[in-house]
Amino acid sequence: MISLIKNEWMKIFSKVSAYIFIGFLLVALVGSAILVKTMNNADDWKAKEENNIQSQQAVLDDPKTSEEEKEWIQEDIARSQKLLDTGINPNQETSWTFMVNWVTSIASFVTLFAVIICSASVSAEFSDGTIKQLLIRPHRRWKVLLSKYITTLLYAATMVVVLSVAGYLVGLIFFGSASFTDKMIDPTSFEEVITLEAGPYFFELMLFWVPGFLIIITMAFMLSTLFKSQAIAVGISVFILFASSTLNMLITSLVERYEWLKFVLFPHIDLRRYIMESAPMFEGATVGLSLGVLAAYYVLFIAITFIVFNKKDISI
Template sequence: MGLILTTIGFLIAQTYSVKPSQVASADWKINMQQQIQNDTQLLNNMNRGPDWKVRITSRINMNQYHIDHNIPPTEETLWGNMLNAADLMIVVSVMTVIIAADSVAGEFTDGTIKLLLIRPASRAKILLSKYISTFTFSIVLFVILFITAFLVSGILHGFHDMSAPYIYASSDTIAHETNIVQHAINTYLYQCIQMVMIVTMAFMISTVSRSSSIAIALSVGIMFAGTSIVGFLAQYNWAKFYLFENTDLTQYLNGSPNIASMTLPFSVTVIVVYFIIFNVLSWLVFRKKDVTA
């Protein structure tokens, strides 16, 4: 918990080392107009493919929407840092993965699994209790992350402009606005879904493995390797069945999925299928596992 608090404070303080003055805050329109001019020149003078054009055009349309409707950029409100702090969910995930990976495998490593199994509780109950305790730990860290990010961002930026809408561009480059509070909450909750799947996978590996060190190393390795190749696999249509292409549900908040044919219901279905497979495999292995050695 202390590490989470320290990391959040450092990240937000670093991105907001000097509090902007009223004069500087009033210049956001000028800065956006300059960005629009620069992006327009890029579109006219360079050609890097359709994806690059969509990204630049979307940014132009979003900046113009801010100017036309007199909506300050999200980065100048507390929600900007709130959304940036959502990336720290990876820290929560790593900590919970270590706990999950050691939860069952650690019992076999230390030999304490025998002390659990001689009690009247069934194996299913023991496994479920460990699974629930792991998620209790992750939820506590998640709540601390959200509340701390909100308070620190509010102290540095002030709690004004809390009702300013969030501007985003859909896949057709058209700018839209949505409720910023709802968008921030959805961002964190969608990140939480990704954490749930990673932790469930780590728990399954812990159940299958007899070594806590192997379970931790393998779980953390799969987590980082699995998420790092998402962008590379996005060029293949079959990759939509790949777990980590679907776990980041924030891709649907802006209407820009990793693979064009993917939809939110499809990703939810894929996640549920993997979730069931991981838990069924954990239960079957733990139920039949030999502990006499």
Template sequence: MKRLVNFFILVINEIIKIFTKISTCIFIFLLIVIIAFIAIKAPAKVSKHAYINKLSSEVQQKEKKYGAVTAKDIKKEDNLFSFIDKKDYVLNKYALQHNIIYNYTSLWSIVNKALLLEYMVGIFLIIAAANIVSNEYKDGTIKFLLIRPYKRWQILLSKWTALLALYFGFILLIITVSIIIGGLKYGFDGFNMKDLYISNTGFVKERSMLVYQLILFAGKSINDIMAFSIAFMLSTIIKNNSLAIVGSVAVLFSGFILSLFGNRYWWIRFTPFPHMDLTQYLPDSTPLINGCTITYSAIILLLYFTVIHAVTIYVFGKRTID
């Protein structure tokens, strides 16, 4: 228990170090300003009566075009554009039949757009991860850190844990601020809005919009966590934060591009890149690589995270501090 408390104290100290930096305060302010700007530029709220009339008109037009199309029929559709059009028709028809306000301009419109800020958070954490160890060497404070009654692996792990806590703190900030600002613009009556999707079994299902947005943020967070973990490893091993930042940003943005070739080159499925976005396993999504499951992706990611941290701890543990 005492070791756990000491480790927790180390993590808190690292978080305080990061939050006392001006760059962190500026970044938090920037996130709030961008979310406010998104809300200002967002379209005005349409009345529910006008929305339902428009939706009803669209459903009637597509009903004449497609006839009695079911959710199961859509699963068999090969043409992408036809799939999207039929999917919208089936979901909108379900919403009207069950008196559900679906895909309506609400505070969740702001939250959904704010999801893109996750990439900004990822880049900020990459820079923070690249500096969190290398700056200790540069400032000479690494010596004072190591004479404390802590093992080297505890010091490293506390720094990484602080980065992880900071990351999810930023994500929570984005969600909270976007809900508040979105509510001020569109009203908070849409907070309990439902999201509709077509399940793998071919049925229209309902889910909480709040839960869905949290799943989206969580599923896409693996990409950022992997990227700043690599930055953390590189900065610890080579003590060069510039190279660590460049390499990690390359991983952050090139991973998806490489994963697109996963069905063409068999070896790509053994890299972490096609597995870093777990939202591909949602019921209404398609995995990037045929045959891959969320269990397989979790195992691959766990192996790479283990290797990254093992290499980082081993090199740092063997290094002589002058």
């Protein structure tokens, strides 16, 4: 098995795309840091909030202001005052806030690149006509397939590690060191002012991202065994990846009418919603339910993958 994994690992890195994907992550990190460094003006945040309170108070005291406008203005004033009370600069970028704000966002490219690698893993053998040479070796089919799956997971894990380590180093270089437990303002809290510890929050976000990431690349790997054409396998996988957010919104809007939609995959892929949003996706949604749904689909995808591959006609 180890020799098979080594062979598959060499196959991945024999392609220029494997290096391009990792290089793109590094360029994206540096580009993001330069953009933030150029545009971020964090020095006068207190003055801005104080000026906002004064200007909004003047509008609030204006007799022409409607009651509806007053309610919104009072909330805006309260938010500015809460920011001042915390003493935490909401625009301050440090190595750990950069990890929270940018590394977690760039992780979506890791998903895309991993999907491309996984969906081409088996289908490329059929497209290139090398599947027969692969299976005439003294290894059972399931071992060959498992080695491919493990190797694609290892490459995906490598990209995650590169992204995380490089992200921290880029943040360190551009924004300086910061304590792991330094406070930051929750970037997703618009009405309330919620303070978080930046380092633990980053790892929490990544931990909640991993299950959905694993499901997506497993689904892409399954599609790679279902289609002999590499182009079709990659195309369908990428389409599903980009369409998942739209399907998620559609399913969430209909789940009250059709309760069985609670068990459809797409609303459960991104578990970060449980820590980034105050309200659940739908009534009854819990982390336990989402993990259970993801586990069920994972078993289903793995079963289909190995059953289909073991019975697949390898004639070219």
